[in-house]
Amino acid sequence: MRSTVVVMIRIRGLTKDFARGDRTVHAVRGLDLDIAPGELVAVLGPNGAGKSTTMRMLTTLIAPSAGSAEVGGHDVVTEAAAVRRTIGYVGQGNGAGHNQRVRDELRTQGAVFGLDRHTARRRADELLDALDLASLAGRKVSSLSGGQRRRLDVAIGLVHAPSILFLDEPSTGLDPQNRANLWSHVLRMRAEHAMTVVLTTHYMDEADAMAERVVVVDHGRIIADDTADRLKADLAGDRIVVTSSAPGRLAELARRLSAQDARGGVAACAKVPPAEARGAIVGIAARPGDPAVTIDGARVEVRVADGPRALPVLLAAAQAEGVPVETAQVQRPTLDDVFLTLTGRSLREAATSERSAA
């Protein structure tokens, strides 16, 4: 029987250090996090940020160096067995044994979680159908494609209908079609089981599209925690990208408008109605101290709070001052922009530098 818990996952000061020769690697540094029942949370960060280490602690694979975590109301250290009974886990590798047969692995997993033979068989068959694996039931796991194996891993993680499903980079290595396919299955399973889902990923688009809540992790710390939309609106803003034969003048105009908008005087300057302009073009810097306006050849990029409202203001002001504009567009932010704003590095750069450091 499942106990009712208000918070499905509670993490306090969770820390993990690894000894590597004569140095200590601080993989996770004092995380605090609460996850409510039914939430779908993506933990986003570059390789080496501490995502998987956190997940390994929450799934009882490794013990924390300090701090505590409760999963489904059970402490991950003192009640590890109870945690394991509560959760489903899909790791980075292939969970199904390569020499095993697809159906056998599902039934074994059911038996492992205490299902009787009849229930384990029924459950295996249901999941084979649900995850489009029924035609592969008698095949050896080693003969499956990468996408099929991943779906089987998800099925194995769901056999016992867990309250909480942990997915550690579930779509890494899959092509876009297989990723989309896998996610449609996971989301459907989640809806049918009313599960709490925690996933790690370094795919920004995946976190953006799938998760109701995004926890951004870097160097073992949580640096942001909100919905993807709010993170993007609050931290990254929109980008207006304009090409001009006078990029310097255009950039100067954008900076002036931004400063005047901050003082409430942009409407007069741009000769547009105040209600249309106010607050729209306030510059959002990539991070404090960095310019909100950048020039790259003929291309001028302006970070603003509200792109669709700021663009006409900027164009009207440019026309009024005779600054030539050739093309102009508004680009909506991505989670990479959020990461850039927070850390000064893009997720891709961070991943590359972490790999180089490793």
Next chain:
Amino acid sequence: MTATLTAPVAPPRPSNLARDVGIVMLRELRPVLHDPFSLIFGMIQPLVFLALFGPLLAGSVGTAIGGDVWGWFVPAILVMTALFGTSTTGANLLFELQTGAHERMLVTPLPRSSLLVGRALKEMVPLSGQAGVIVAVMLPFGLRVDALGVLAGLVVLAVFGVGLGSLSYALAVAVRKQEWMFWAVQQTLLFPLMILSGMLLPLETGPAWMRVAAEFNPLAHVVAAERALFAGEFLAGAVLAGVLSAAATAAIGPLVGIRVMQRSAD
């Protein structure tokens, strides 16, 4: 994709070590059962060894072992088969360590000990079949065994195999990032243990230091116990020594295995 999922499913049964060991053992056995060729070759190999090595043994050391070559050699061949099987338990694990299948099992309610014991006991199933085939084949050639003694011998081997299999498992976990190291260590330890057990050649004709070393080799006591049990000598001192050696190995092996598993996580 019209399947309807029925969740939540039946509440889990309470933990039961024997059931969990059985689940692990059955999972390990399935690929073997699905592959009859490996089973058939597994049955034939000890017979080939007996056919080639037995006559040599009879001609060279027959008197040193009291003339009953098959009664001396058949139990030893079964110990050797169990030794090879359980000491390579870790090799099968290495692949699952690399792919992630082992990690998946660690995030289940299965106790760590069931993973060790279940994998080791899996080797005992084909071994029992091999024992039956070998005894049946060798009976016309003069082998005389006590049926109860053979069964008791298999139980002792199973107990010893649990310990050895767990140690093999621990070795695999400890050297999981350097696969070659597993084989280097396993082979380096296996052959001295075998030679110093009097399994293939009698130690009675060897130097004194070898006989002394054999006293500290648990495998030597297990081999002596198997020979006594196959002969129906249940009350022989060798049986007690062998049972104690097997039990000690079975106690130490899983402890080491679990400890290595816990340490490997960090």
